[in-house]
Amino acid sequence: MTETTSETTKAPSPRRKFLGWLWACLGLAAVAEICWIGMSFLLFRRERSAAAKTARLVVAGPVDRFQPETVTAIPEGGVYLARLASGGFLALSRTCTHLGCSINWDEKTGRFACPCHGSTFDLTGAVLTPPAPRPLDIYPVRIEDGVVKIDVASRRRRNRYDPGQATRIES
Numbered sequence: 001m002t003e004t005t006s007e008t009t010k011a012p013s014p015r016r017k018f019l020g021w022l023w024a025c026l027g028l029a030a031v032a033e034i035c036w037i038g039m040s041f042l043l044f045r046r047e048r049s050a051a052a053k054t055a056r057l058v059v060a061g062p063v064d065r066f067q068p069e070t071v072t073a074i075p076e077g078g079v080y081l082a083r084l085a086s087g088g089f090l091a092l093s094r095t096c097t098h099l100g101c102s103i104n105w106d107e108k109t110g111r112f113a114c115p116c117h118g119s120t121f122d123l124t125g126a127v128l129t130p131p132a133p134r135p136l137d138i139y140p141v142r143i144e145d146g147v148v149k150i151d152v153a154s155r156r157r158r159n160r161y162d163p164g165q166a167t168r169i170e171s
């Protein structure tokens with residue numbers, strides 16, 4: 001009986017101590033590796049979402065190419081560029097706000113028309129004929145060194161047309 005008690009209070013052997021340290025080191029290495037994998041994943045996601053938010057500029061052309069009260073299709077960006085009577089520019093989505101059909105610009109009527117359910121929109125993208133519930137979405141327009149550029153990565157939804165949405169040439 002006395003022998004058993006003295007055995008349990010004995011200090012661990014050097015071999016046990018070594019194994020204990022080894023397990024502790026392996027545990028730390030595993031935790032570090034899991035943390036590294038987690039951080040890599042989070043950084044990758046952050047970089048990807050930052051890249052997705054980066055502007056994608058499509059060059060439409062020099063300002064003079066677009067006359068007031070005209071609409072030009074910009075196939076590279078999948079948008080229509082409207083130049084308003086005021087001289088301002090609006091880049092309009094081709095997607096109807098009713099159920100998503102592609103709209104067409106009708107030069108004769110001076111309207112955008114949706115072939116699916118008959119919605120029409122004016123030069124600013126405002127609804128003239130429902131069932132479209134809201135104006136066409138827009139994209140930011142920049143004018144740099146006399147050249148019109150459209151950021152086709154930043155589509156904006158709007159509930160009404162406001163003249164402030166048009167990009168004007170700085171004087």
Ligand code: FES
Nearest residue numbers: 096098099114117
């Ligand atoms: S999808 Fe354009 S009017 Fe219905």
